[in-house]
Amino acid sequence: VRIVLLSGGTGKRLWPLSNDSRSKQFLKVLKNMDNQFESMVQRVWRQISNYGHGLDAYVVTNQSQVEMIQNQLGEQVKIIVEPSSRDTFPAISLASLYLHYVESVSKDETIIVSPVDPYVNDDFFYFFDKLDAAAQHADSEIVLLGVKPTGPSEKYGYIVPKEKCSKKELRKVKCFVEKPDQSRADQLIGSGALWNCGVFAFRLGYLLALINKKYGYVDYLDLLQHYNSKLPKISFDYEVVEKAQNVHVIEYPGTWKDIGTWNALTEEMNTNTYGNVYMSQDTTNTHVINELEVPITVLGCKDMIVVATYDGILVSEKDASQRLKEVMKNYSNIPMYVERLWGNYKIVDFVKTEVATTLTKRVFIKEAKNLSYHVHYKRTETWTIVSGQGIVVIDDRMIYVGSGDSVHIKPGQYHSIKALKDLEFIEVQCGEDLANDIERKCLAWDDVMEHLGMCHEEKKG
């Protein structure tokens, strides 16, 4: 069995903690058994690994999430990168073709697809084995996992089986109903319907044959090179599941939650406040998350969510927080907090005047990591080292730096920095236009050093 975890999504529903660089699945707001904060992705990864499927799992995502996933799950995690963000049919097809053509996975093997961030108990993954067995033995094309509803929710999709209820673990699916109103949901549940949690299994050969039949012969490199044109931008549900003749469902009776709103998320938090927060004793059913250094004081509030980050501040009545995605849909701003494989940065100040834009960042580089060797043409940069030790390269010159040191980089000067010990510095960018003004010469430090060697030789010669 191979497990394909889909990681997508933009950052609006849990703004301002999520942004265009940090989707909800990466937010470290849940506590694990050791009382340490973990993200939804980390929680699922831990559960899958504990269940022994760590080596069978692949994460499918786009370029913008790769470094975040490596930071959170470790650099050895197997990632299949979409060339661009499309929909689940192309994404699952890309993963399937990769498994067959690159990893030589047999057409008989089961592929289990799951979102990367369901909030479930460990027993959820026991059902992956049942999906595998069903995909192998039944004459079914697709086997779905259906969650036993805990109430007539209007937010979910429902899987309606042919038989209302039976002793058979595997039931044939009659139809699907998306987000019914409450009375229809009640009716559906009465007839044995289950919530669609986006988890399903199929034999690899089934999908490959389907793709070849409808879109002609496609291998992994074909799809990778023509990702935007080869397959339609459509969900796997529409393109495959709802058109299939033999779809079965297995009922999962345990905990499953879609933590996609602040209201749902705060229900799973073990603490009411996070960060520098004072909350008065008469404040009730209120959660406050503060990622800033300055304090938040909350007095006499009821049923509220308050979240303050470098990206902005949310103050919402709990139920109203469901409307956040709609409210923020036209809002776009550069992400103020960004994680990279080499570390992270926060934009702490931003000034735009008629003559120039100035952006001030606090940058953290992990020990032994480095920035690329790159150049800007329309800005100056000034770095002041806060703590740690590092090597700065500017125009082929090396400078060792530590706390209090400062370097100034002029437009046109290639530059890079490597952390010898965990390194923090303040970067002040100043220029007419800070957007899209970067050219990279090389990424790895060895290449920077090799380049320097060449330069020195050139100079000698």
Next chain:
Amino acid sequence: VRIVLLSGGTGKRLWPLSNDSRSKQFLKVLKNMDNQFESMVQRVWRQISNYGHGLDAYVVTNQSQVEMIQNQLGEQVKIIVEPSSRDTFPAISLASLYLHYVESVSKDETIIVSPVDPYVNDDFFYFFDKLDAAAQHADSEIVLLGVKPTGPSEKYGYIVPKEKCSKKELRKVKCFVEKPDQSRADQLIGSGALWNCGVFAFRLGYLLALINKKYGYVDYLDLLQHYNSKLPKISFDYEVVEKAQNVHVIEYPGTWKDIGTWNALTEEMNTNTYGNVYMSQDTTNTHVINELEVPITVLGCKDMIVVATYDGILVSEKDASQRLKEVMKNYSNIPMYVERLWGNYKIVDFVKTEVATTLTKRVFIKEAKNLSYHVHYKRTETWTIVSGQGIVVIDDRMIYVGSGDSVHIKPGQYHSIKALKDLEFIEVQCGEDLANDIERKCLAWDDVMEHLGMCHEEKKG
């Protein structure tokens, strides 16, 4: 007549808009008739000036507020500076001695004392003339202005006249009652009591004689030099008013408000949001003030106050905001936004590690103003110019700077900067300990230039 405006107060009741550097009277949250924001101090000053008393007025305050008052009222405003913050008896005594011994004001002239920030209509100042006349003609020692109560408030002090109500404008005062409970307040109002708004008048000679009789001969310089010991730290009410034999009161029937809480302040604001704020339509009776660049999104709130500044974030139910002073009483932090005569600065980032503390400021210097010529011994400073033009002096060397330029100042190097045009720059301070590490050589730019001339001559010689 001379008008003495008392400006004191710390910054807790309207935190986080007020801080230890910016008291509530200086917050620009009220709108004038031209729809421009003005502070309570500016409003009172405009009213007094319109009434023709601008040249008669003096502001008494401590050193920490001098530059703020000059910024808001203009540098020509007459300020009497207390050597330290004590109470109203020493402060009013200092002002009275100053007027007599420095400005040669006659002992027969009337002194009117008022807080610098009552929220009143213009007709309030018409009553200043009545106070003056009463102080001159009656055989009274002190004449108070009493506000006609609009309800049995528990927050004010009450002036109880001997006669319940009379056609006489000037009534003798029987006693004072501080913050009575509601039923007592009702009873007091029934017997003609008025609110004490801290405005009163006396003949200069009366107070001078009182001081001399009780504390021996004291002139202005005496008191200035021995401010902490010469007179007790006590309020003028306790030391003078409540002990006087002949105290009269004049009734003021118009608008008077003490805007000392967020709840009271928001009632006077012409707008529900200030700054980068999105508020959902179903949000009711809610005020949001955002001094940050990043957005605040408010969804579904009711009767709330949300205030975000560089100093912190307040989220409070409106009535609960009265408890802010109590809640914040043990909180102290360096002010993150500070106004100076030369401009202002914001602390935009603050990092403390084991090896060093790093403080990042955005500094604004007004055209033709300059910082003092000063030195630090335990920190480096790096300035990156955002916009404007200026002259930097480091260790007697002059450098012209503009947008994108950067200068690095090492420990032990004297430095200064002057704005040739409105100048904004990012300052990154980095050192073991940033507190109390400054020595100033001179303040005025002419002195810096003169010093440079000397240095250059020394070098020539």
